[in-house]
Amino acid sequence: MDAVQGQRQHTSAAGPDLSGKPARLFDREDEWSALLAFSKDPHARTGLGAVLGRPRQGKTLLLESVARATGGLYFGGQEATEAESLRRLGAEYARYRQVSEPSHWSDWKEAVDALLALGDSRPLPVIIDSFPGLVAASPALASAVHGAVRRLERSPQENRARLILAGDTGPVMNRLFAPAAALAAAAALRVDLQPFDFRKAARLWGIDDPELAFLVYAVVGGTPAYRHDYVGGDAPADRNDFEAWVCRTVLNPCTPLFREARHLVDEETGHLSPGASHSVLSALAAGCTRQGEIASFLGQQLTDASQALTVLREHGLLRSEPDGLRPAVVRHRPTDQLLAFEHAVARPRRTLLEQGAAEVVWEDARTDFHARVAEPQFAQTCRDWAVRFAAPDTFGADHVAAAYGSLGAAAPATGLQAEVVVREQDGHRTGALLSVGLARWQTGMDIHHMQRLRSIVDTLASREEEDVSRVRLALYGASGFSPELHAAQARDEVMLIDLERLYRGA
Known part of the structure; x- marks a missing residue:
């Protein structure tokens, strides 16, 4: 599916508008161009856009960079009470307008109206990141946004605010921007920030050797944050360095990448039984791809396995697809390569890894890696x-x-x-x-x-x-x-x- 929907008419035939795109933002030319065109659209109307994507795909870097390039306002939401979020937003609004006193809003209706008023004089993006965290504390926020946009559409006053709502792919964003949802109907732009495919991942890691590029892709996939932030810029020098690279990065307790797969599951599924989710992923790593096989592996009823599969799928950690020769049969697989590596290689050997025995673990796990991670990923x-x-x-x-x-x-x-x-x-x-x-x-x-x-x-x-x-x-x-x-x-x-x-x- 196209990662960018809407706003295609604003992309020049000569190529995407890459003005202001920072060098450290790898690729993402289509997404950058679409967001810039949407933000600078001179037409007199209030615009609503959405940016969705799994964690670690570079949403924050992309959106902060768009705000800087266009002179827009960026606000990163957090899990907090409504009152605290409104105070933080009021302070950011005051800083943006360069006034000394922060704004004090009693509710989100006041806040959204004030934010959209920034576009009364010129096209201006107002970006609210981590939107699901704000909605969790203020369920009425989505309605406040929709109501404000609709009021401005009916108003005789011209407004050119471009409100961009962003958040991790998950139940909240999927529900708010489902095809039949009110916000989706009002949105003129939707950007789905996907992990890089295997060819772009090779470029991201600076690897020209196809075999080495594939081996690295089988471990970390195409998630851009893992390239620098999670391994300190460490990439394997050549094919002979691959196994040593695995030991000093993803199997090394001193690197953020070591705990990332567990954090992805625990962070995304929250209170919805992360233990069951890890067990399902272990079943997938063992080659169980059908619901019945997974239930048998877990020692559970089909309904219990189904619930865990649903949680993983709703949080973007699992993909379910029909069999190519028997469409009635549905098969499941993890969406993130690091999850497969974790549950086939690292998780069964966690105790030894915590003791710093990466080389010993890799000797034992090498066969599992090639059979249970590299083979299905190939x-x-x-x-x-x-x-x-x-x-x-x-x-x-x-x-x-x-x-x-x-x-x-x-x-x-x-x-x-x-x-x-x-x-x-x-x-x-x-x-x-x-x-x-x-x-x-x-x-x-x-x-x-x-x-x-x-x-x-x-x-x-x-x-x-x-x-x-x-x-x-x-x-x-x-x-x-x-x-x-x-x-x-x-x-x-x-x-x-x-x-x-x-x-x-x-």
Whole structure:
């Protein structure tokens, strides 16, 4: 989904407006341009915008920088009582207006009206960050914002305030800006700040070697804050330095990254049973992707597992997707690579790590890392490549979706599963089957892998459930392909996609 909705008409055909964008704000050109265009929009109307994103994606840096570049007002909300938040905002309002006495507002209606009045004379962004924390103490705040915007729309007085509400992706922001919600209907701009994809993550870390770039991505994903703030700027020098880098960063109790995964779960889920959430993530790390498998791993009823899955999904820590070959089957996976690393590698060995035995732990955990973290992440990276970077003629369609797919409960025994099932995407509908593929991180691939794909296609054809006339076989491998496979590719019987093509090709 497009990360920026609305305000496209203000982006110059010559390229995005990057004026004032600080060098330390990596990438985010589209988001920066959209926010700047919205903030500077000269039309006489009050504008409402929303910026959402998971923690550590750089929302605060982006919004503070936009405020500085446009002369706008930025206010960072906190969890506090309504009275304290109004006092803090009154003081910030006075500082912004360069007056000595802070403003004293009795409620949020007064405060919002005063903030929007700043745009009476010129286009001016008023940015309220960490909005969900303010709403938690003042449930009527959302209504106050909506009412103020609507009043100005009906007023004969011209107003050019651009009110931008920002917060972490979670139940509050998702509810306030759901498609049918009042604030969503009034919003002219929505920016969803996503983690960087695997190619941008390589650039973020300054890594040109695809194998090293993938290994780092499998540990920390594409979260920008981890690059500098959480490891002190430490990046692996080369492939030979990767394991030492893991030991001195994510497995080192002296770095913020060491506790970040636990903080993400505990901070995001709050009082909603973080213990159960960690257990679900441990189940996912063990290879349990379906609700029944997770419930069995936890020793719980399906309804109990469902509640924990819902909490994780609502807080943006879990993604649920239909199986590519059996759409009625739903599979779950963590959205953050660090969560997978934590629950497969670090959490089971926490006691030793707290004692500073990172090298000992890594010796024991290396196999788990490659099998339970890198292998499934490689499959997901291949799916991401198919959707984001493959050329239209690769699969024969301009827009595609990709998912894991399997045929029947006996799939692990029969080999009737494919890590990369590509279908044509038509809007929100998933259509014709275009490709089935296997993805292997550690295993060199040979003709038997291609034969397994043929078995899947033959099974689909025999069941008369799929039109397989357009299906292309694909093998995604990080450890090489046999000469027989290269010969088969030359005959156009199979596509071979390696790390080089994932990171640089289409």
